Amino acid sequence: MLLPKRYAGVMMFGRSKPDMETRTALAMFRHSPDAVLLLKGGTFVECNPAAEEVYGQPRGAILGQNPVVFSRATQGDGRPSMEHVGERVQQAISEGFARFEWFNLRGSDEVRMLVTLIPIPHEAADAVLVQIQDLTNTGRVVDALTRGLSSLADGDLNVRLNTPFSSEFEPLRASFNTAASRMAESMTSVASVAAALHNGCSDIRQASDDLSRRTEQQAASLEESAAAIQEVTQNVREVATLVGTTEAIVADAHRDAQNSSGIVSDTTEAMAGIERASQEIGEIISVIDGIAFQTNLLALNAGVEAARAGDADKGFAVVASEVRALAQRSADAAKDVKARVTASTEQVDRGVQLVSTTGVALKRITDQMDRISNLIGSIATSARQQAESLGQINIAVGEMDSITQHNAAMVEETTAAARGLADEAARLHEAVGVFQVGQAPAAAPALRMVAGGRW
Structure with a gap:
């Protein structure tokens, strides 16, 4: 590329007849919206019309000046601008080009620029072509987006870019606001x-x-x-065993009572026989009394006859006396036997009555024993059934206990899972809580300051 030598309207290249390359370079120099300047010997020696707009100075005020005159005192790294100028020129010469961000002053406003340095050794050893793009609008967009994205990163979803961008960047602002709104929703x-x-x-x-x-x-x-039912089941089983034993004892007692009833019946019959024998003895005594009476009567008659006979029949009188004495003794003995037999008969009658009463009582006892035996049999059957039922209940309760223990373990696992889920939900709630999703009235003015801030 040939270097421009004079401003518009004059042949500015070293060749008398410009070729395609020269014409192209001249067209870019004159009509480029970016500033194009020639820096040589540390000062600007040429510039295009766009440089006047970028620097906000007429051509005459630009030429002959060092770039530091139009620059901010310090650059982005905080170092003085004077130190950067020489370093950037040397970088372009050694590396073939240099591109960097630069901050100029346009009046009281800072202007962010993208500067490209291209060495031109044909002009001088330190001659470089300076191309400058004004990043004011782009920088404002970038800064507004940076601030907006920073607010989004901090969780403020109410942030909106309310200051309009230039036409080429306005869709980006609309897209940002739409994305922020949808994120907020x-x-x-x-x-x-x-x-x-x-x-x-x-x-x-x-x-x-x-x-x-x-x-x-x-x-x-x-x-x-379950433990209590098991104990009750064991007790009922023991009771059933005791009832069974009692049932056997009652059965034995019932048999004994029946046997006793038979014995009493036999005793009653024996006492009846004794009573009949006593009655027969009484009849015998009556016969003896009759015999004694007849004997006494005969002895009396014999005595009368002996008295009549006199001394001739003394022996007969003696015999009659003895017979009479014998009859008297027989009558006395018969009376004594009769008295005793009568007493015995009374005792036998009383014994028969008592034995009869005992038989009746034993009959009642036997009947009661029958009822008791039936009741105890029913109790034993019920006790066995209750023991079986309680055994089944005990088994069921044991299964319920096992199931309940299993359910308790599952409930513990469910509780642990619920606690973990609650903790996760709490963390989610806490994480979501950092986002500001309500409409904050103060957010819009603050963002306008960001979007319209100065560089």
């Missing part, structure tokens, strides 16, 4: 869901804790109930 929904999830998980956690506590209490109560 989505995050509002997420925050609502997170809050509901947090509350629901808290309720589930509380319910799980209560269920776990009640399940543990129920398991403990059921375990105690």
Whole structure:
């Protein structure tokens, strides 16, 4: 590329007849919207019309000046601008070009620029072509987007870019605002869901804790109930065994009572026989009394006849006397035997009556023993049935206890999962809570200051 030597309207290249390259370079120099300047010997020696707009100075005020005159005192790294000028020129010469960000002053405003240095050794050893793009609008867009994205990164979803951009960047602002609005709407929904999830998980956690506590209490109560039922079952089985033993004893007693009833019946019959024998003895005594009476009568007649006979029949009188004495003794003995037989008969009658009464009592006892035997049999059957039922209940309660223990373990796992879910929901709620999704009135003015801030 040939170097321009004079401003517009004059042949500015070293060749008398410009070729295509020269014409192209001249067209770019004259009509480029970017500033094009020639820096040689540390000062500007030429510039195009766009440089006047970029620097906000007429051509005459630009030429002959060092770039530091139009620059901010310090650049982005905080170093003085004077130190940067020489370094950048040397970088372009050694590397073939240099491109960097530069801050100029346009009146009291800072102007961000993108500077490209291209060495031109044909002009001088330190001659460089300076191309400058004004990044004021772009910088404002970048800065506004940077601030907006920073606010989004801090969780402020209310941020909006309210200051209009230039026409080429306006779609970007609209896209940013639309994205922020949709993010705010989505995050509002997420925050609502997170809050509901947090509350629901808290309720589930509380319910799980209560269920776990009640399940543990129920398991403990059921375990105690199982132990008590098992003990009752054992007691009922023992009672059933005792009832069975009692039933056997009652059966033996019933048999003994029946046997005793037979014995009493036999005794009654024997006493009846004794009574009949006593009656027969009484009849014999009556016969003896009759015989004694007749004997006494005969002895009396014999005495009368002996008295009549006199001394001739003394022996007969003696015999008659003896017979009379014998009759008297027989009558006395008969009376004594009769008295004793009568007493015996009375005793036998009383004994027969008592034996009869005993038989009746034994009959009642036998009947009662029959009823008791039947009742105890029913009790034994019921006790066995209750023992079997309690055994089944004990088995069922044992299974329920096992199931309850298993349920308690599952409830513990569910409670742990609910607690973990509640913790995760709390963390989600806390994470969502950092986002500001409500419409904050102060956000828009603050952003206008950001978007319209000075460089």
